[in-house]
Amino acid sequence: MATRTALRRALPSIRSAVTHPEQQLRFTRSFSTTIPSLAPTPSSSSTSAAPEYAIPDPSRPTHFGYETVTESEKRERVAGVFTSVAESYDRMNDLMSFGWHRVWKDHFVASLNPGFSPLTSGPDPRGPQHILDIAGGTGDIAFRMLHTAHNLNANPSVRVTISDINRAMLTVGKQRSTLLPASQQAALSFVEANAENLSQTRPLHPYPSPVEPTSHDSHGNQEQAFFDPATATASIPSSSVDLYTVAFGIRNFSNIPAALREAHRVLKPGGVFACLEFSKADRFPVFNALYKEWSFRAIPLIGQLVAADRDSYQYLVESIERFPSQAAFRDMIVDAGFVVAGQGYEDLTGGVAAIHKGMKPRV
Ligand SMILES: C[S@@+](CC[C@H](N)C(=O)[O-])C[C@H]1O[C@@H](n2cnc3c(N)ncnc32)[C@H](O)[C@@H]1O
Numbered sequence: 001m002a003t004r005t006a007l008r009r010a011l012p013s014i015r016s017a018v019t020h021p022e023q024q025l026r027f028t029r030s031f032s033t034t035i036p037s038l039a040p041t042p043s044s045s046s047t048s049a050a051p052e053y054a055i056p057d058p059s060r061p062t063h064f065g066y067e068t069v070t071e072s073e074k075r076e077r078v079a080g081v082f083t084s085v086a087e088s089y090d091r092m093n094d095l096m097s098f099g100w101h102r103v104w105k106d107h108f109v110a111s112l113n114p115g116f117s118p119l120t121s122g123p124d125p126r127g128p129q130h131i132l133d134i135a136g137g138t139g140d141i142a143f144r145m146l147h148t149a150h151n152l153n154a155n156p157s158v159r160v161t162i163s164d165i166n167r168a169m170l171t172v173g174k175q176r177s178t179l180l181p182a183s184q185q186a187a188l189s190f191v192e193a194n195a196e197n198l199s200q201t202r203p204l205h206p207y208p209s210p211v212e213p214t215s216h217d218s219h220g221n222q223e224q225a226f227f228d229p230a231t232a233t234a235s236i237p238s239s240s241v242d243l244y245t246v247a248f249g250i251r252n253f254s255n256i257p258a259a260l261r262e263a264h265r266v267l268k269p270g271g272v273f274a275c276l277e278f279s280k281a282d283r284f285p286v287f288n289a290l291y292k293e294w295s296f297r298a299i300p301l302i303g304q305l306v307a308a309d310r311d312s313y314q315y316l317v318e319s320i321e322r323f324p325s326q327a328a329f330r331d332m333i334v335d336a337g338f339v340v341a342g343q344g345y346e347d348l349t350g351g352v353a354a355i356h357k358g359m360k361p362r363v
Contacts, residue, residue, distance in 0.1 A: 054257035054336075056196045062254050065318030071254035075194070078252045079166055079226035081312040082137070086168040088307035089138055095306060096299050096313075104353050105140055105247060108276040111346075111355065112243060115149025115158045128157040132241045132266065134195045134259075135249020136162035139173035141276075145245070146184040159187040163236075164249075165194050167207040168225045174204060192227040193236070195246070196258040198266055200232035241266045247276040251323040260336035269362040273338055277329075278320040279347070279354035287350055295320065326354050333358040 058072035069077065085092065093101045116125050129149070133142045142160045149158035164170045170190050177185055190204035207225055244263045253259045263273045281288045295317045303313025324332065330344035338358025345356045 050261055051257070054255070054261045056255045056258050060255075063322050065315045065322065074254040075165070076226075077315075078254075079224070081315055082166040082252075083168040083225040084309050084312050085307060086138070086166070086172050088309075089169065089172070090140075092303065092307055092313070095302055100349060100352075101140075101248075104276060104348050105144060107348065108245075108247060108274070108355055109141065109144040109148055112145075112245070112272070112274055113148065113153070114145045114243065115153030115155035117243070126153065126155045126157075129155070129159075129242045130240065131158065131160045131243045131245065132236065133160055133162050134164075134244060134246040134263070135252070136164050137166070137169040137173060137249070139176055141245055141247045142173075142188060143177070143180060143184075146180065146187060150181075150184055150187070156183060156187070159189070161189050161191060161236075163191045163193045163195070163198070163201065165192065165227045166225065167192055167205065167227065170204050171207040174206065191234075191236075193232075194227055194229070195249070195253055196255050196262060197229070198262045199235040200229045201236060202227075202231055202233045205231075236266045238265050239268045239271075242268060242271050244271065244273045245275075248278065250275055250277055251319050257332060257336065260332060260338075264337045264360055267360040269360055271360050273333065273356075273358045273360070275329075275333075275356045276353060277356070278323060279329075279345075279351050280325045281349075281351040284350045291352060326351065326356075329354075330356055337361070 056071060058070060060071050061068050062071050062074050063069070064074045064077050082089075114129060114131060117129060131142075131145050133145065136142050139162055142162045145160050146158065149155050162170065162173060164173075170192065174190055177188055180188070191201045192204055193201035244267055246259075246263075250256055250259060260273075267273065281291055299317050300310045300314040303316075304310035307313070323329070326345045326347065327343075330340060333344065333356055334340060336358075337360065339361055340356075340358045344358070345354045347354050
């Protein structure tokens with residue numbers, strides 16, 4: 001209670017600090033060091049023209065774990081991974097992380113305090129809030145958001161959209177959501193979309209069984225388990241979202257700068273981008289060596305034994321290894337036009353995971 005009161009007192013000054021144009025420039029300058037492979041043009045932190053690397057290109061090389069593939073091939077192979085793991089995903093998360101993913105997710109959501117957010121809503125901190133949970137999968141973050149907003153902060157005017165490229169994962173999430181209180185179910189919606197282009201989305205079209213690789217539509221045509229832009233019917237409007245969250249999803253994207261720019265587009269000025277992702281624990285060499293040993297030896301084996309799918313879990317481990325360091329990812333967030341406070345991220349469990357946050361400037 002005392003912490004919340006202190007925070008409430010401090011927030012106006014924090015808000016004015018990050019919304020004052022000169023301060024924003026200083027925030028941006030002090031953290032925007034160039035990532036060599038993504039060398040931004042001088043205008044890359046402006047929101048007007050997307051630098052070339054932030055425009056999805058199906059034929060551009062990227063990586064899928066340790067392999068080099070094209071952006072479109074990565075998208076299809078990542079879709080294959082998550083279609084394959086959808087039904088075992090929640091159980092496997094507990095086994096692979098000894099339940100730590102729950103602690104990280106609880107902390108992530110508590111740090112954003114949905115439903116009471118002077119930084120993301122209007123004059124009334126308990127006003128309406130639209131949260132977009134990207135790569136929301138089976139709903140872990142969205143459900144926690146609704147619980148905190150509706151139950152702990154007594155704010156029923158918070159609604160959450162769960163968006164994911166993979167219909168099989170969303171279908172499991174939709175099924176799980178039937179256990180939520182009716183008021184929370186009413187505040188939840190599911191959309192299929194590629195995070196790199198949120199102007200093409202469609203409401204969830206339930207997928208019969210995530211374990212089936214394909215299904216058929218009402219005309220008997222074969223359907224893919226993942227989002228097909230040709231069937232998109234809607235766009236997430238620019239400046240419509242108060243809080244954008246992405247947990248353990250962004251390292252799977254084919255073009256991360258494109259997704260960051262989309263996050264920037266859909267957020268309202270003053271809105272917050274928040275990402276929970278695996279990161280680097282290399283500040284603690286002994287711990288890091290043990291962690292790597294566990295990741296590379298045990299996780300694919302558990303995947304094989306529990307989910308009969310070694311390859312998908314091998315990919316998940318390699319994708320963690322390939323993801324940029326905390327500082328490099330923070331710089332990508334700044335290059336997409338966000339301002340960050342302090343060092344821009346918080347390490348969890350020695351850096352095994354990290355939370356990055358950025359704010360879309362108000363002007
Ligand atoms: C490891 S799961 C994380 C799910 C959930 N956020 C959680 O924390 O439990 C990663 C999710 O990212 C989704 N994903 C991968 N690439 C995507 C993309 N380009 N756009 C949207 N979602 C994507 C996958 O379909 C999968 O559901």
